[in-house]
Amino acid sequence: MNGVTIEQRVAEFLRTLPAGITLVAAAKTRTQGEVQAAIRGGIKILGYNYIQEAEQMVAIIGHNVRWHMIGHLQRNKAKKAVQLFDMIETVDSLKLAQIIDRHCAEIGKEMPILIEINSGKEASKTGVLPGEVDNLVEQLSQLSHVKVQGLMTMGPITDDPELVRPYFKTTRLAYDRLARAKIPNVAMRYLSMGMSDSYQVAIEEGANVIRIGTRLFGPRMMDTTS
């Protein structure tokens, strides 16, 4: 790809990233070699959408990097997810959080989680509606092994990042509202939004975690985003 290696691309991306922004490399479909090149370039956090793919890569790479679940988590995969991941960014129901909490209790682990917001209010999408997040977070604050640390959103997929801005704004409003509510056992520390085409807009709207795939690794052969 233009003679520039993944390692160089990652290093350059990190060099230009504003201070205080955490980069998650969205690594779905990437080979072991590509992922290792990204780590040489400076990647500290790998994001995965599927348990099985993450499991294979964790077995190879280990825990010198951190692992974030960024895809929808099925309840029957929660036990495995709890073993593999350092953060689950996509919790969107009390039921799922309770199952994560129970599996964490079994192995004595605390799991930082983000609440996924369906900011576009799309019927086809996972995530909790912006108007329902406060109630959900209140309930999750009661769980002892799950720690709400912030919010995550995808927003509608479009070619024009300006069209996603309103959905990032909506998510930021919920984030600020929850921060002001000062719910015990809940911290609004991470706001995860923005992908390769939209991360600049996301940062303008307050994101401090961005999840980037294509811009680091190049185009995916088979796109599994949606």
Ligand SMILES: *Cc1c(COP(=O)(O)O)cnc(C)c1O
């Ligand atoms: C694939 C993916 C990304 C990154 O997408 P790119 O457009 O390749 O940067 C971010 N977040 C999630 C949840 C993803 O599945």
